[in-house]
Amino acid sequence: MTGAVRAVENAAMRSAQSLGALLALATSAFCYVATETLPIGLLSLISDDLDVSLASTGLLVTGYAVTVAVVTFPLTYATRRVPRRRLMATLLAILVVATLASAAAGDYSVLLAARVVVALTQALFWAVVSPIVTAMFDVRVRGRVGSVVFAGASLGPMLGVPAGTWIGQHFGWRAAFVALAGMALAAFAALLLLMPDVVVDETHAATGTSPDARRYAIVVVATTLSVAGLYTSFTYTEVFLTDVAGFAAAALGPLLLFRGVADFAGIAAGGVGTDRWQRGTLIGSMLVLALALLGMYAATDSRPATALLLAATGFGIGALTPALQNRVMEVAPGSTDMASAGNSVAFNVGIAAGSLIGAGVLSGAGARATPLAGGLLVVAAVTVLLAEPLLARPVRRDGGGPPATATLEDRRGRGGLPYA
Template sequence: MAPVPGSGRRLRGRLLLLCGAVLLAVTGEMLPAGLLAVMADDLAVSRSAVAGVVSAYAVVVAVAAVPLTVLTARWPRRRLLLGCLVGFAVSNAAMASSSALPALIAARTLGGLTHAVLFSVVTGYATRLAPARLTGRAVSLVLAGGTVAFVLGVPLGTWLGSLLGWRTAFAALAVAAVLLVLATPLVLPVLPAPPAPDPPAPTRREGAGPAAAGPVEQRRYRVRSGLGVIAGFVLLIMLGHSTLYTYVSPVLLDAGLTQAGVGPALLLYGAAGLLGIWGAGRLADHRPRAGLTGFTAVLLLALVLLAAVAGRTWATVLVLPLWGAAYAGMPGFFMSAAVRASRTSPDTSAAVVNAASNAGIALGAFGGGQVITRAGVDALPLLAAVPVALALLVIAVRHRPADPSKQQETEAPVAGR
């Protein structure tokens, strides 16, 4: 599909607005992790109960991402994006006015439904705004909003919530959503819905493998296989990351930091993520498999080191940037890999990755809570390293074609054919 015409400066402005929408979404999703102790004390509930607020959001996204993306596939893109931003404004305003756990869960459910659609919309927008040769870079820039959420959004929200109350932090997110609603019609062009997919291919003979099918069906088999591997990889990475990050506040408090020091520590974690974004942007279009392998290996190393230095204040703080840099670059690889696996339907590909990502977040939040209850906070980093090690194994054993000329390095790093 041809990109939407526009100057380089105009294109950057459009991508940055989409990046801001992702920043808003991820900050809202993960902010309870930074305010876990504050929210639990104020609501007089356990920390694991507040972590359930993270899980509820993620479960909604995991379940609803693909169905809602299919349901809204024919809706005009800018109108759908505006609806998502309004949903975030209402959800965060409801969070700011909630005084009991059931009300929080209801507000988070609305946020999760909105989030379920947003990532598909912004990814599809990015692929249609940018030239094909820059797809990976454009997607990485838009999804860098997720890293900026960890660099600035969550740390500043944690600091603001610790200083003025956690409801103030969510009220600020609601105001930011309203500002994005006002800016979107001024910055983004009107895009029609993506073209309808090709009609279904004839069913192949029973018992015949993909090699016996026609070329269209063979390609669809490869797309389904590639997206399946990508989704499994994303699930493992997010399971490992979220097992630890959902409880990052208790982990840092256990290491000897004060609640006031959690925000600056998360700022250090997020600032290192800028290096991760830079590295991923350089590799996403040219050496995606090598880049993703390297980032996964560094993430595994960081989690193992955090397990080794558990309870030691300065050692934990010094390892945080390694964790932040490794994780920050990975979402761009996820989405660009999925888009390349199914170029004709970037919205649906993004929905698959979004669903797998949030399934990992939900499972990580739940599993981490169980570990804290039974084995304590110190056990979390090593448990988090296990699924990341499995993800690295997925990359290592994924089939490569015998003839490298038939699959260039610019294809999906884990979607091989």
């Protein structure tokens, strides 16, 4: 009896530690996204202090994103044998030091170099965090635990940028970086204390639940198209809301906050939904995003409708993010680290492509057409997902039974696995 009680106590302790580590990883995600976007609210302060142009200061964000897109694959491959706990601790330690270096930078080149160092660690963080989180918990809740990490990331621009801007305006832009470094240090300490020695290769998270290279390629294409569609419109939201929808500049902050709250709610809904109905959640969230963007194009005469549709774009992309990652963990054809890296690159390519497409639409058809162009790209992504049964026909095993490439959802329905 004593041994059984002790076993239960040990299991409860491990569960509590895993939950603590999950929250630490969510905090880390917040720090990374906040660090990436922090200069947006501090451009003029940094520009004046370091005596550089606003355009050059803007490169602190652009160069960061390009770095992440370029180095994700090689860094993920190079560190594939490094123990995950040690790797995460190292990444956060570098984040703390490089963020403090950013705060202490005496000239622009030092600040840019420090930002590039942080971008290197962020590229690796997003490639490995989903397999790590998945490995710490049961496969049936991977969508929900993954959504916790993405919720932390969602709060980065929603809370991190406004808070960093306020700190910068009152205490100087360097103080904002110091505050962010302090939060990253707290996440680092929590990880050292709580994160278990996860060996991803020895868990269900090492490879996809139903590996399939064709289905994985479809997910990557759908990710690129949907994210490109969002950023075709979202990059120029300010111009659309003021010049087309007729909102006052003072309304931009509340509108974007409203959208951010909807994004956060979408992440929670997508995390739960993808564990229960993976394909339906994936397609449904894309449809919400597509209809919201197309609706923004059609409803410019109504400010209330525009505000609600803007929030709906946040809900759609919020729900889509954990659904996409869960799908990657389902169909990853090889290492889930490399598959997650591929999806991360697809996100960044979509962001870059969307901003470029939006710029072309803005200079040609005008700001009103940006959500139309974005919505059509998301419709293309939905079409790709709907065509998946034709594009990736499953090969059946000898003797009947479920297809060799059947998804987790398919096998649940056939009795192979219980529903969550």
